[in-house]
Amino acid sequence: MFKRRDILLGLGILLAAGLVFLLTRIPILNRKPKNLVRIYVNGQLYAEEALGKERDVTVSQPGGAENVVHLTENGFYMARSTCMNQLCVYQGDVTEENYAARFLGTHVLCLPNRVDVELVLEANAADPDAPDI
Protein backbone atom coordinates (compact mmCIF):
# COMPACT_ATOMS: atom_id res chain seq x y z
CA MET A 1 0.00 0.00 0.00
CA PHE A 2 2.93 2.38 0.55
CA LYS A 3 4.57 3.38 -2.61
CA ARG A 4 8.34 3.60 -2.64
CA ARG A 5 8.04 7.33 -3.23
CA ASP A 6 5.82 7.80 -0.14
CA ILE A 7 8.33 6.06 2.07
CA LEU A 8 11.18 8.04 0.55
CA LEU A 9 9.30 11.30 1.08
CA GLY A 10 8.53 10.37 4.70
CA LEU A 11 12.13 9.45 5.38
CA GLY A 12 13.23 12.62 3.62
CA ILE A 13 11.12 14.73 5.92
CA LEU A 14 12.42 12.97 9.00
CA LEU A 15 15.98 13.32 7.77
CA ALA A 16 15.53 17.02 7.08
CA ALA A 17 14.00 17.57 10.53
CA GLY A 18 16.83 15.67 12.19
CA LEU A 19 19.40 17.63 10.21
CA VAL A 20 17.92 20.99 11.16
CA PHE A 21 17.84 19.85 14.77
CA LEU A 22 21.47 18.80 14.74
CA LEU A 23 22.70 21.87 12.88
CA THR A 24 21.19 24.21 15.45
CA ARG A 25 22.96 22.30 18.21
CA ILE A 26 26.45 22.28 16.77
CA PRO A 27 28.17 25.10 18.62
CA ILE A 28 30.65 25.98 15.86
CA LEU A 29 27.91 26.79 13.36
CA ASN A 30 25.97 28.89 15.83
CA ARG A 31 28.92 30.68 17.32
CA LYS A 32 28.59 34.40 17.00
CA PRO A 33 31.76 36.24 16.12
CA LYS A 34 33.80 35.80 19.25
CA ASN A 35 33.52 38.62 21.81
CA LEU A 36 32.02 41.85 20.57
CA VAL A 37 32.03 45.34 21.95
CA ARG A 38 28.75 47.22 21.74
CA ILE A 39 28.65 50.96 22.28
CA TYR A 40 25.36 52.60 23.22
CA VAL A 41 24.71 56.31 23.29
CA ASN A 42 21.60 57.42 25.12
CA GLY A 43 20.34 53.85 25.10
CA GLN A 44 20.64 53.50 21.33
CA LEU A 45 23.17 51.21 19.69
CA TYR A 46 25.93 53.41 18.30
CA ALA A 47 28.46 50.85 17.12
CA GLU A 48 29.20 47.15 17.28
CA GLU A 49 32.83 46.16 16.90
CA ALA A 50 34.43 42.73 16.79
CA LEU A 51 37.52 42.33 18.92
CA GLY A 52 40.76 41.32 17.31
CA LYS A 53 43.21 44.04 16.63
CA GLU A 54 43.97 47.02 18.82
CA ARG A 55 42.26 50.20 17.77
CA ASP A 56 40.37 53.27 18.97
CA VAL A 57 36.68 53.90 18.40
CA THR A 58 35.65 57.52 18.78
CA VAL A 59 32.14 58.30 19.93
CA SER A 60 31.29 61.86 18.94
CA GLN A 61 28.02 63.48 19.87
CA PRO A 62 26.47 66.73 18.79
CA GLY A 63 27.26 69.27 21.48
CA GLY A 64 30.89 68.27 21.69
CA ALA A 65 30.79 65.26 24.01
CA GLU A 66 33.41 62.78 22.92
CA ASN A 67 34.55 59.42 24.23
CA VAL A 68 37.37 57.30 22.89
CA VAL A 69 37.03 53.57 23.47
CA HIS A 70 40.23 51.62 23.05
CA LEU A 71 39.70 48.04 21.88
CA THR A 72 42.31 45.48 22.79
CA GLU A 73 42.66 41.85 21.70
CA ASN A 74 40.37 40.57 24.43
CA GLY A 75 38.55 43.59 25.80
CA PHE A 76 38.43 47.35 25.93
CA TYR A 77 38.84 50.43 28.10
CA MET A 78 37.76 54.05 27.96
CA ALA A 79 40.87 55.88 26.82
CA ARG A 80 39.56 59.43 26.93
CA SER A 81 36.37 61.29 27.68
CA THR A 82 35.30 64.90 27.65
CA CYS A 83 33.15 64.34 30.75
CA MET A 84 33.87 66.28 33.91
CA ASN A 85 34.31 63.43 36.40
CA GLN A 86 36.38 60.99 34.28
CA LEU A 87 34.86 58.07 36.18
CA CYS A 88 34.54 56.12 32.95
CA VAL A 89 38.30 56.37 32.43
CA TYR A 90 38.95 55.25 36.03
CA GLN A 91 36.71 52.23 35.53
CA GLY A 92 39.68 50.62 33.83
CA ASP A 93 39.67 47.77 31.36
CA VAL A 94 37.10 45.06 30.85
CA THR A 95 38.24 41.65 29.68
CA GLU A 96 36.89 38.14 29.57
CA GLU A 97 39.10 37.38 32.58
CA ASN A 98 38.27 40.31 34.84
CA TYR A 99 34.64 41.16 34.18
CA ALA A 100 33.33 38.93 36.97
CA ALA A 101 35.35 40.91 39.51
CA ARG A 102 34.21 44.30 38.27
CA PHE A 103 31.34 46.09 39.88
CA LEU A 104 29.80 46.97 36.53
CA GLY A 105 30.58 43.56 35.08
CA THR A 106 30.94 43.73 31.32
CA HIS A 107 30.12 47.45 31.15
CA VAL A 108 31.93 50.76 31.31
CA LEU A 109 29.59 53.67 31.87
CA CYS A 110 30.02 57.36 31.24
CA LEU A 111 27.00 58.92 32.92
CA PRO A 112 27.62 62.56 31.95
CA ASN A 113 27.97 61.69 28.25
CA ARG A 114 25.38 58.90 28.45
CA VAL A 115 27.72 56.38 26.90
CA ASP A 116 27.51 52.70 27.78
CA VAL A 117 30.14 50.28 26.46
CA GLU A 118 29.57 46.56 26.82
CA LEU A 119 31.77 43.55 26.26
CA VAL A 120 29.48 40.89 24.76
CA LEU A 121 30.85 37.52 25.72
CA GLU A 122 30.08 34.09 24.44
CA ALA A 123 27.38 32.87 26.79
CA ASN A 124 29.19 29.82 28.08
CA ALA A 125 32.34 31.72 28.98
CA ALA A 126 30.53 32.89 32.09
CA ASP A 127 31.22 31.72 35.63
CA PRO A 128 27.74 30.61 36.75
CA ASP A 129 28.17 32.11 40.20
CA ALA A 130 29.48 35.48 39.06
CA PRO A 131 26.95 38.21 39.90
CA ASP A 132 24.79 39.44 37.03
CA ILE A 133 24.57 42.91 38.45
Place this chain on the structure above:
Amino acid sequence: MYSMGEIPGDPERFVETAGREAFLIKKTVFLFAILFCLLLCPFGRAEEKYSKNYFGAFDTVVQLIGYTDGQETFDRAADALMARLLEYHEAFDGYHSYPEVHNVWYLNRYAGQGPVEVPDCLFDLLSWCKEVSAQVPSKVNIAMGSVLSLWHEERERGLEDPSSAKLPDRAALEEAARHTDFDDVILDPENRTVFFADPELKLDLGAVAKGWAADQAQKDLMETMPSFLVSLGGNVYAGDAPADGRKHWGVSIQNPEGTVLSALQTDYLDVLYVDHMSVVTSGDYQRFYTVDGENYCHIIDPDTLMPAQNMRAVTVLCESSGLADYLSTALFLLPIDEGTALVESLPGVEALFCAMDGTVTMTEGMAAVARSHGATSGD
Protein backbone atom coordinates in the same frame (compact mmCIF):
# COMPACT_ATOMS: atom_id res chain seq x y z
CA MET B 1 -6.56 21.08 -0.20
CA TYR B 2 -8.63 18.77 -2.26
CA SER B 3 -11.30 16.78 -0.59
CA MET B 4 -11.22 13.13 -1.67
CA GLY B 5 -14.08 13.36 -4.09
CA GLU B 6 -12.52 16.25 -5.89
CA ILE B 7 -9.26 14.63 -6.79
CA PRO B 8 -9.17 15.01 -10.50
CA GLY B 9 -8.60 12.15 -12.90
CA ASP B 10 -9.65 9.01 -11.11
CA PRO B 11 -12.30 9.52 -8.39
CA GLU B 12 -13.33 5.83 -8.28
CA ARG B 13 -9.91 4.75 -7.08
CA PHE B 14 -10.45 6.48 -3.73
CA VAL B 15 -13.80 4.90 -3.09
CA GLU B 16 -12.05 1.56 -3.05
CA THR B 17 -11.51 0.35 0.56
CA ALA B 18 -7.84 -0.60 0.23
CA GLY B 19 -7.07 2.70 -1.46
CA ARG B 20 -8.78 4.66 1.28
CA GLU B 21 -6.88 2.77 3.98
CA ALA B 22 -3.57 3.47 2.32
CA PHE B 23 -4.51 7.11 2.02
CA LEU B 24 -5.35 7.33 5.71
CA ILE B 25 -2.11 5.68 6.76
CA LYS B 26 -0.14 8.02 4.53
CA LYS B 27 -2.01 10.92 6.01
CA THR B 28 -1.14 9.76 9.52
CA VAL B 29 2.52 9.35 8.67
CA PHE B 30 2.70 12.85 7.21
CA LEU B 31 0.87 14.25 10.19
CA PHE B 32 3.41 12.72 12.56
CA ALA B 33 6.29 13.93 10.44
CA ILE B 34 4.94 17.46 10.60
CA LEU B 35 4.33 17.20 14.34
CA PHE B 36 7.87 15.94 14.81
CA CYS B 37 9.23 18.94 12.91
CA LEU B 38 7.12 21.32 14.98
CA LEU B 39 8.30 19.72 18.20
CA LEU B 40 11.91 20.32 17.25
CA CYS B 41 11.37 23.96 16.40
CA PRO B 42 11.76 25.39 19.92
CA PHE B 43 15.18 23.77 20.27
CA GLY B 44 16.44 25.52 17.20
CA ARG B 45 16.05 28.93 18.75
CA ALA B 46 17.58 29.18 22.18
CA GLU B 47 16.96 32.18 24.39
CA GLU B 48 19.88 34.51 24.55
CA LYS B 49 21.08 37.03 27.04
CA TYR B 50 20.69 40.72 26.26
CA SER B 51 21.45 43.73 28.38
CA LYS B 52 21.17 47.46 28.13
CA ASN B 53 21.73 50.50 30.30
CA TYR B 54 19.55 53.58 30.09
CA PHE B 55 20.08 57.02 31.51
CA GLY B 56 17.61 59.64 32.57
CA ALA B 57 14.91 58.06 34.67
CA PHE B 58 15.20 58.87 38.40
CA ASP B 59 18.53 60.62 37.75
CA THR B 60 20.28 57.31 37.74
CA VAL B 61 21.16 54.47 35.44
CA VAL B 62 18.59 51.78 34.69
CA GLN B 63 20.16 48.41 33.92
CA LEU B 64 18.08 45.73 32.24
CA ILE B 65 19.25 42.17 31.61
CA GLY B 66 17.00 39.57 30.07
CA TYR B 67 16.86 36.26 28.27
CA THR B 68 14.67 36.28 25.20
CA ASP B 69 14.48 34.96 21.64
CA GLY B 70 15.95 37.96 19.88
CA GLN B 71 17.24 41.51 20.00
CA GLU B 72 13.88 42.78 18.75
CA THR B 73 11.87 41.27 21.60
CA PHE B 74 14.41 42.58 24.05
CA ASP B 75 14.38 46.09 22.60
CA ARG B 76 10.60 46.18 22.65
CA ALA B 77 10.50 45.16 26.32
CA ALA B 78 13.30 47.58 27.19
CA ASP B 79 11.78 50.54 25.37
CA ALA B 80 8.37 49.98 26.99
CA LEU B 81 10.08 49.76 30.37
CA MET B 82 11.93 53.02 29.82
CA ALA B 83 8.82 54.84 28.58
CA ARG B 84 7.01 53.84 31.74
CA LEU B 85 9.89 54.79 34.01
CA LEU B 86 10.27 58.19 32.37
CA GLU B 87 6.57 58.83 32.93
CA TYR B 88 7.03 57.98 36.62
CA HIS B 89 10.19 60.03 36.80
CA GLU B 90 8.32 63.13 35.66
CA ALA B 91 5.37 62.51 37.96
CA PHE B 92 7.51 61.87 41.07
CA ASP B 93 10.09 64.61 40.47
CA GLY B 94 10.02 67.20 43.24
CA TYR B 95 12.71 69.44 41.84
CA HIS B 96 11.64 70.06 38.22
CA SER B 97 8.44 70.96 36.44
CA TYR B 98 7.28 69.38 33.20
CA PRO B 99 4.70 70.81 30.84
CA GLU B 100 1.18 69.67 31.72
CA VAL B 101 2.30 67.22 34.44
CA HIS B 102 0.89 67.85 37.89
CA ASN B 103 3.88 66.22 39.52
CA VAL B 104 5.38 66.46 43.01
CA TRP B 105 7.03 69.80 42.16
CA TYR B 106 3.60 71.12 41.17
CA LEU B 107 1.94 69.72 44.30
CA ASN B 108 4.60 71.27 46.53
CA ARG B 109 3.78 74.61 44.99
CA TYR B 110 0.00 74.52 44.61
CA ALA B 111 -1.57 71.70 46.67
CA GLY B 112 -1.67 73.99 49.72
CA GLN B 113 -4.08 76.28 47.90
CA GLY B 114 -6.62 73.64 46.98
CA PRO B 115 -7.05 70.05 45.70
CA VAL B 116 -4.91 69.23 42.65
CA GLU B 117 -5.72 66.47 40.21
CA VAL B 118 -2.65 64.26 39.73
CA PRO B 119 -1.59 61.51 37.31
CA ASP B 120 -2.84 58.04 38.26
CA CYS B 121 0.63 56.76 39.07
CA LEU B 122 1.24 59.58 41.56
CA PHE B 123 -2.13 59.07 43.22
CA ASP B 124 -1.56 55.31 43.43
CA LEU B 125 1.91 55.76 44.92
CA LEU B 126 0.63 58.21 47.56
CA SER B 127 -2.23 55.85 48.49
CA TRP B 128 0.26 53.02 48.75
CA CYS B 129 2.42 55.17 51.06
CA LYS B 130 -0.57 55.80 53.33
CA GLU B 131 -1.18 52.05 53.52
CA VAL B 132 2.38 50.97 54.12
CA SER B 133 3.09 53.63 56.75
CA ALA B 134 -0.03 52.50 58.61
CA GLN B 135 0.98 48.82 58.40
CA VAL B 136 4.69 49.20 59.11
CA PRO B 137 5.17 52.31 61.26
CA SER B 138 8.65 53.77 60.85
CA LYS B 139 10.57 57.01 60.78
CA VAL B 140 10.22 57.19 57.01
CA ASN B 141 8.11 60.21 56.16
CA ILE B 142 7.53 61.24 52.56
CA ALA B 143 6.01 64.51 53.83
CA MET B 144 9.44 65.61 55.07
CA GLY B 145 10.23 67.37 51.79
CA SER B 146 10.73 70.81 53.35
CA VAL B 147 13.50 69.45 55.59
CA LEU B 148 15.03 67.31 52.84
CA SER B 149 15.05 70.16 50.33
CA LEU B 150 17.23 72.24 52.70
CA TRP B 151 19.74 69.39 52.79
CA HIS B 152 19.36 68.86 49.05
CA GLU B 153 20.22 72.49 48.30
CA GLU B 154 23.31 72.51 50.50
CA ARG B 155 24.45 69.18 49.13
CA GLU B 156 24.14 70.31 45.50
CA ARG B 157 25.94 73.55 46.33
CA GLY B 158 28.61 71.72 48.32
CA LEU B 159 29.26 69.22 45.53
CA GLU B 160 29.64 72.00 43.00
CA ASP B 161 31.97 74.07 45.16
CA PRO B 162 33.41 71.84 47.94
CA SER B 163 35.36 74.69 49.56
CA SER B 164 32.19 76.58 50.51
CA ALA B 165 30.20 73.48 51.58
CA LYS B 166 28.20 74.03 54.75
CA LEU B 167 25.36 72.48 56.73
CA PRO B 168 21.81 73.80 56.43
CA ASP B 169 20.82 76.47 58.93
CA ARG B 170 19.60 74.85 62.14
CA ALA B 171 16.73 77.30 62.71
CA ALA B 172 15.52 76.81 59.14
CA LEU B 173 15.59 73.01 59.60
CA GLU B 174 13.56 73.27 62.80
CA GLU B 175 11.03 75.59 61.22
CA ALA B 176 10.72 73.23 58.22
CA ALA B 177 10.26 70.25 60.55
CA ARG B 178 7.03 71.78 61.86
CA HIS B 179 5.43 71.14 58.46
CA THR B 180 5.98 67.41 57.97
CA ASP B 181 2.78 65.68 59.08
CA PHE B 182 1.80 63.10 56.44
CA ASP B 183 -1.76 63.22 57.79
CA ASP B 184 -1.96 66.73 56.32
CA VAL B 185 -1.72 65.17 52.86
CA ILE B 186 -5.38 64.61 51.99
CA LEU B 187 -6.14 62.12 49.22
CA ASP B 188 -9.52 62.11 47.53
CA PRO B 189 -9.91 58.75 45.77
CA GLU B 190 -13.08 59.82 44.01
CA ASN B 191 -11.61 62.80 42.20
CA ARG B 192 -8.00 61.55 42.30
CA THR B 193 -6.91 64.82 43.88
CA VAL B 194 -4.29 65.71 46.46
CA PHE B 195 -4.61 68.54 48.97
CA PHE B 196 -2.13 69.76 51.58
CA ALA B 197 -3.93 70.88 54.76
CA ASP B 198 -0.60 72.47 55.70
CA PRO B 199 0.44 74.83 52.88
CA GLU B 200 4.09 74.75 54.00
CA LEU B 201 4.26 70.96 53.66
CA LYS B 202 6.37 69.43 50.89
CA LEU B 203 6.55 65.88 49.55
CA ASP B 204 9.77 64.03 48.78
CA LEU B 205 9.27 60.55 47.37
CA GLY B 206 12.96 59.61 47.35
CA ALA B 207 12.48 56.80 49.86
CA VAL B 208 9.78 54.99 47.89
CA ALA B 209 9.58 56.13 44.25
CA LYS B 210 12.14 53.79 42.68
CA GLY B 211 10.87 50.75 44.55
CA TRP B 212 7.26 51.39 43.70
CA ALA B 213 8.24 52.03 40.07
CA ALA B 214 10.18 48.75 40.00
CA ASP B 215 7.09 46.89 41.19
CA GLN B 216 5.01 48.27 38.33
CA ALA B 217 7.77 47.70 35.75
CA GLN B 218 8.18 44.17 37.01
CA LYS B 219 4.58 43.32 36.14
CA ASP B 220 5.11 44.45 32.53
CA LEU B 221 8.35 42.56 32.18
CA MET B 222 6.79 39.34 33.47
CA GLU B 223 4.56 39.56 30.38
CA THR B 224 7.10 40.68 27.80
CA MET B 225 10.32 39.02 28.96
CA PRO B 226 9.84 36.91 32.11
CA SER B 227 13.50 35.98 32.56
CA PHE B 228 14.89 39.37 33.55
CA LEU B 229 16.88 41.34 36.07
CA VAL B 230 16.32 45.07 36.35
CA SER B 231 18.09 47.65 38.46
CA LEU B 232 16.85 51.20 38.94
CA GLY B 233 19.99 52.75 40.34
CA GLY B 234 20.59 49.82 42.67
CA ASN B 235 16.92 49.09 43.30
CA VAL B 236 16.95 45.55 41.93
CA TYR B 237 14.13 43.24 40.90
CA ALA B 238 14.81 39.69 39.70
CA GLY B 239 12.12 37.97 37.62
CA ASP B 240 12.04 34.35 36.43
CA ALA B 241 15.33 32.47 36.77
CA PRO B 242 17.93 33.21 34.05
CA ALA B 243 17.12 31.02 31.03
CA ASP B 244 20.65 29.64 30.79
CA GLY B 245 20.25 26.74 33.19
CA ARG B 246 21.02 28.64 36.38
CA LYS B 247 18.30 28.65 39.00
CA HIS B 248 18.88 32.16 40.34
CA TRP B 249 20.27 35.52 39.36
CA GLY B 250 23.37 36.75 41.16
CA VAL B 251 22.84 40.17 42.70
CA SER B 252 25.93 41.75 44.20
CA ILE B 253 25.86 44.03 47.21
CA GLN B 254 28.29 46.86 46.94
CA ASN B 255 30.99 47.34 49.52
CA PRO B 256 30.45 50.80 51.05
CA GLU B 257 34.20 51.38 50.78
CA GLY B 258 34.01 51.43 46.97
CA THR B 259 32.16 53.93 44.82
CA VAL B 260 29.47 52.86 42.39
CA LEU B 261 31.55 53.55 39.33
CA SER B 262 34.95 52.58 40.66
CA ALA B 263 37.12 50.24 38.65
CA LEU B 264 37.64 46.85 40.23
CA GLN B 265 35.30 45.73 42.96
CA THR B 266 36.80 42.39 43.85
CA ASP B 267 35.35 42.55 47.32
CA TYR B 268 31.61 42.72 47.09
CA LEU B 269 30.03 42.76 50.46
CA ASP B 270 28.20 39.65 49.30
CA VAL B 271 26.29 38.13 46.38
CA LEU B 272 22.64 37.12 46.76
CA TYR B 273 21.19 34.37 44.54
CA VAL B 274 17.53 35.17 44.00
CA ASP B 275 14.54 35.07 41.64
CA HIS B 276 11.09 36.68 41.96
CA MET B 277 12.58 38.93 44.60
CA SER B 278 13.61 42.51 45.06
CA VAL B 279 16.89 43.62 46.59
CA VAL B 280 17.25 47.22 47.73
CA THR B 281 20.15 48.85 49.54
CA SER B 282 20.28 52.14 51.43
CA GLY B 283 23.76 53.37 52.23
CA ASP B 284 25.58 56.45 53.40
CA TYR B 285 27.93 56.20 50.39
CA GLN B 286 25.28 56.67 47.70
CA ARG B 287 24.59 60.39 47.93
CA PHE B 288 26.61 62.50 50.29
CA TYR B 289 28.72 65.61 50.52
CA THR B 290 31.60 66.69 52.67
CA VAL B 291 31.74 69.58 55.13
CA ASP B 292 35.02 70.22 57.02
CA GLY B 293 36.25 66.72 56.25
CA GLU B 294 33.08 65.05 57.49
CA ASN B 295 30.67 63.18 55.16
CA TYR B 296 26.95 63.92 55.37
CA CYS B 297 24.68 61.39 53.66
CA HIS B 298 21.26 61.97 52.10
CA ILE B 299 19.11 59.98 54.54
CA ILE B 300 17.92 62.38 57.23
CA ASP B 301 16.65 61.30 60.65
CA PRO B 302 13.37 63.17 61.32
CA ASP B 303 14.15 63.32 65.05
CA THR B 304 17.58 64.94 64.83
CA LEU B 305 17.08 66.50 61.36
CA MET B 306 20.64 65.30 60.71
CA PRO B 307 21.94 62.42 58.56
CA ALA B 308 21.41 59.05 60.22
CA GLN B 309 24.57 57.44 61.59
CA ASN B 310 23.42 53.98 62.61
CA MET B 311 25.24 51.97 59.95
CA ARG B 312 27.11 52.16 56.64
CA ALA B 313 24.41 50.34 54.68
CA VAL B 314 21.46 48.00 54.88
CA THR B 315 20.12 45.67 52.19
CA VAL B 316 16.53 44.44 52.23
CA LEU B 317 15.27 41.36 50.41
CA CYS B 318 11.53 40.77 49.89
CA GLU B 319 9.00 40.22 47.13
CA SER B 320 7.77 43.79 46.89
CA SER B 321 10.31 46.28 45.66
CA GLY B 322 8.27 49.16 47.05
CA LEU B 323 8.33 47.61 50.50
CA ALA B 324 12.03 46.78 50.18
CA ASP B 325 12.77 50.41 49.26
CA TYR B 326 10.66 51.77 52.11
CA LEU B 327 12.14 49.33 54.63
CA SER B 328 15.74 49.93 53.61
CA THR B 329 15.30 53.60 54.51
CA ALA B 330 13.32 52.71 57.65
CA LEU B 331 16.09 50.35 58.81
CA PHE B 332 18.81 52.85 57.98
CA LEU B 333 17.12 55.19 60.47
CA LEU B 334 17.19 52.62 63.30
CA PRO B 335 20.01 51.14 65.39
CA ILE B 336 20.95 47.73 63.94
CA ASP B 337 19.53 45.70 66.85
CA GLU B 338 16.17 47.45 66.66
CA GLY B 339 16.17 47.04 62.87
CA THR B 340 16.92 43.33 63.14
CA ALA B 341 13.99 42.93 65.54
CA LEU B 342 11.70 44.81 63.13
CA VAL B 343 12.73 42.62 60.17
CA GLU B 344 12.22 39.44 62.16
CA SER B 345 8.68 40.56 62.98
CA LEU B 346 7.86 40.93 59.26
CA PRO B 347 7.11 37.74 57.31
CA GLY B 348 8.97 37.33 54.01
CA VAL B 349 11.44 40.13 54.71
CA GLU B 350 15.19 39.60 55.16
CA ALA B 351 17.99 42.07 55.76
CA LEU B 352 21.76 42.45 55.72
CA PHE B 353 23.44 45.17 57.77
CA CYS B 354 26.86 46.67 57.31
CA ALA B 355 27.80 48.34 60.60
CA MET B 356 29.89 51.50 60.91
CA ASP B 357 33.02 49.40 61.48
CA GLY B 358 32.28 47.26 58.40
CA THR B 359 30.97 44.22 60.30
CA VAL B 360 28.27 42.42 58.30
CA THR B 361 25.30 40.74 59.99
CA MET B 362 22.24 39.25 58.35
CA THR B 363 18.99 37.48 59.11
CA GLU B 364 18.71 33.72 58.63
CA GLY B 365 16.69 33.90 55.43
CA MET B 366 19.27 36.27 53.95
CA ALA B 367 22.11 33.92 54.85
CA ALA B 368 20.28 31.12 53.01
CA VAL B 369 20.75 32.95 49.68
CA ALA B 370 24.12 34.61 50.37
CA ARG B 371 27.34 33.48 48.75
CA SER B 372 29.20 34.06 52.00
CA HIS B 373 27.07 31.30 53.53
CA GLY B 374 27.58 28.84 50.69
CA ALA B 375 24.65 29.68 48.38
CA THR B 376 25.21 29.38 44.62
CA SER B 377 23.27 30.21 41.47
CA GLY B 378 22.33 26.55 41.09
CA ASP B 379 20.78 25.83 44.51
